[in-house]
Amino acid sequence: MAILVGKDTKVIIQGITGKNGSFHAKISKDYGTKVVGGITPGKGGQNVDGIPVFNSCEEAISELGKIDAACIFVPAPFAPDSIIEAADSGIPLIVVITEGIPTIDFMKAKEYATRKGSRIIGPNCPGIIVPGECRIGIMPPYIFKRGIVGIVSRSGTLTYEAVWQTTKEGLGQSTCVGIGGDPIVGTKFVEVLEMFEKDPETKLIILIGEIGGNAEEEAADFIKNKMTKPVVAFIAGRTAPAGKRMGHAGAIIMGRAGRWQDKVEKLKSAGVYIAESPSEIGKLAKEVAQKHNLI
Amino acid sequence: MNIHEFQAKRILKNYGIPVPEGDVASNPEKAKKIAMKIGGNSFVVKAQIHAGGRGKAGGIKIAHSPDEVYQIAKSMIGKKLVTHQTGPEGKLVKKVLVEKGVKAKKEYYLGVVIDRSKEKVCIIASPEGGVEIEEVAEKNPNLIMTEYIDTFLGISDYKARKLAKFLGIPAENIVKNLVRMFFELDCSLCEINPLVETEDGKILALDAKINFDDNALFRHKEIAQLYDPSQEDPRDVKAKKIGISYVGLDGNIGCLVNGAGLAMATMDEILLAGGKPANFLDVGGGASLEQVRSAFSILISDKRVKTIFVNIFGGIMKCDIVATALVQAAKEMEIKVPIVVRLEGTNVELGKKILAESGLNIITANDMREGAKLAVEKAKEFEQEAKNKRGKKKETYV
Known part of the structure; x- marks a missing residue:
């Protein structure tokens, strides 16, 4: 078991003929993911490394049957429309890699997709992976190893960091979900934590947060009240100055909201193990796994 | 992206939100001319920088004649102003805003932001203006009213009425226009602080701050042009x-x-x-x-x-x-x-x-x-x- 996706998940790539879309479609396919098609309006009939390209989601579905997940590489000005198209086509999981979508556009797309019953992961995220089964997004495959840790993160590259460390420690991962670095995201920490709590394969969770917003505080409340599995966390941005946007649209301390120390204190009080240094995430996870007799 | 107060006020004016009479000057001569055009014997000269805390740092001064406006503008333009928000290096004042002096009866607060947790745009109103809203929230939370705006419908009339009633001033249209502006221009923050009721019964935006969503600037070329690298x-x-x-x-x-x-x-x-x-x-x-x-x-x-x-x-x-x-x-x-x-x-x-x-x-x-x-x-x-x-x-x- 894992969460959200697996070896039978049928995936289409929206924006497959672009540079990143085609590069990562091929890696996902080689990884064993069922990448059954791609969408680029006006380029239907072509193929990308043997993956058939369609003009629209509707066309793809009439040819391929039910699709389980869409992965969006479409440029920011057009990505919200791709989300709406995927939702209208009844695709239940929409993973948005695109960075730079205007916040109000995404708010609308999310509300619309939610109404249609679709879940969005991202935007501005590295995607989701179940090691050895399914890769949707841009994560570098060689760092993963199937195992007991569920990873959920606002940052792409810090996810890789945690993955690599847990692989080297021999723990491995059950599922890794990059929820994205924007102020508003499709799926929040709490929702993924809830899935990990229910997933028998996941024994321990690593949460990677950063300054800005209050998603970590919400996660702390959930962990305190609803979770039995141990959680290890790292929060980036200890040294970030207030009022400056640190790369991610969502990583900004506004007034007194979104500060590093508040997040860390709240997580600590919820019983979360805090990694002080980003290089200690794997080591701490191993210690916690031993302490809780998980390995 | 941040813009200057004078730019924010021009945008507000375009959206039907009244602001004090005035104009911006990049030299003292122009500042004096603006004052002469406004007339009267009460003026405010405001240093234009991308930071708050100007009042306490000497960046906002009152003048009683066009000559005094000239002197103040001369002392501000070309200098760096250090406030508690600028850091010790300060920010360069290239322009000053010269406005007609306003006699305020009472100060209010109006702000529109995105609530990241509720994933909605919200409008915050308070009859306690002129101070930082975080301070009011801490000391007197009952003096703050927050209304969430439907992403597809925009603000409903009844919510605008409710907020205006809470403030106790006829500000329905200001509330509605501010929210409309927020959506149309892809703002990330709009703040009128203070919004004032003058002694002669007018409602004016005395100070304004607008931030824009950088990711949406591709479709707002006129706003992207307001970027000021000197700040x-x-x-x-x-x-x-x-x-x-x-x-x-x-x-x-x-x-x-x-x-x-x-x-x-x-x-x-x-x-x-x-x-x-x-x-x-x-x-x-x-x-x-x-x-x-x-x-x-x-x-x-x-x-x-x-x-x-x-x-x-x-x-x-x-x-x-x-x-x-x-x-x-x-x-x-x-x-x-x-x-x-x-x-x-x-x-x-x-x-x-x-x-x-x-x-x-x-x-x-x-x-x-x-x-x-x-x-x-x-x-x-x-x-x-x-x-x-x-x-x-x-x-x-x-």
Whole structure:
């Protein structure tokens, strides 16, 4: 078991003929993911490394049957429309890699997709992976190893960091979900934590947060009240100055909201193990796994 | 993106929100002319910078004649104003806003922001204006009313009425127009603080702050033009031109990282190793070779930087691109400072090969912690050597 996706998940790539879309479609396919098609309006009939390209989601579905997940590489000005198209086509999981979508556009797309019953992961995220089964997004495959840790993160590259460390420690991962670095995201920490709590394969969770917003505080409340599995966390941005946007649209301390120390204190009080240094995430996870007799 | 108060007021005026009579001047002569045009014997001269706290710092002054306006404008323009929000270096005043003096009966607060947790735009109103809204929220939360706006419908009339009633002034249209503006212009924050009721019964936006969603500027060309580089760190301005995400800081280790989270974590790791970062720099996933090369040039030309620390965990960004960019930058510009490189992720072997074959003197690290430690050590050594050299020079003069 894992969460959200697996070896039978049928995936289409929206924006497959672009540079990143085609590069990562091929890696996902080689990884064993069922990448059954791609969408680029006006380029239907072509193929990308043997993956058939369609003009629209509707066309793809009439040819391929039910699709389980869409992965969006479409440029920011057009990505919200791709989300709406995927939702209208009844695709239940929409993973948005695109960075730079205007916040109000995404708010609308999310509300619309939610109404249609679709879940969005991202935007501005590295995607989701179940090691050895399914890769949707841009994560570098060689760092993963199937195992007991569920990873959920606002940052792409810090996810890789945690993955690599847990692989080297021999723990491995059950599922890794990059929820994205924007102020508003499709799926929040709490929702993924809830899935990990229910997933028998996941024994321990690593949460990677950063300054800005209050998603970590919400996660702390959930962990305190609803979770039995141990959680290890790292929060980036200890040294970030207030009022400056640190790369991610969502990583900004506004007034007194979104500060590093508040997040860390709240997580600590919820019983979360805090990694002080980003290089200690794997080591701490191993210690916690031993302490809780998980390995 | 931030804009100046005078620009925010022009936008408000376009949206039917009344502001005091006035205009902006970049020299004292023009300031005096504006005052003469306004007439009367009460004026306010306001320094235009991208920071709050101007009043207490002497950036807002009252004048009683056009000549006095001239004198005040002369004392402000071309100087740096230091407020509690600018940092010790202050911000350059290039323009002043000259306005007709307003006699306020009462001050109010109106703000529109995005509530990230509720995922909705919300409007915040308070009859307690002229102070920071966070302060009111802490001391008198019952003096704040928050209404959430439907993303598809916009603000309903009844909510505007409710907010106006709470404030006790006829501000329905101001409320509605402010929300409409927020959506139409893709704002991330609009604040009128204070909104005042004057003694002659007018409602005016006495001060205004508007921030825009950078990601939406592609469809608001007229707003993108309001960007004022004089209010930013010159290093940030250069990075913006290249199209990379950069924040200048005051340490001595120049960082080049992919991914915002990793870039922040790299700064944190440097701090834990006993050093200080000179910057936050996320080259991002989709950066071209040219952009990465230009990013290196910012670090190389930054005099603060005593060591460069490259920390890459490739996903969309491929390690070979970063390696090639570094080699090219090193060919174009002389790099005097040590370079510590840690590469991992997509195309890592290719990246390492390019660096190994380049003949550049690069210190490689196996992980982020080792990289940060090495960078801090090398920066210290480099500064020590520079000191020794300076010392020797002095001796020869003696």
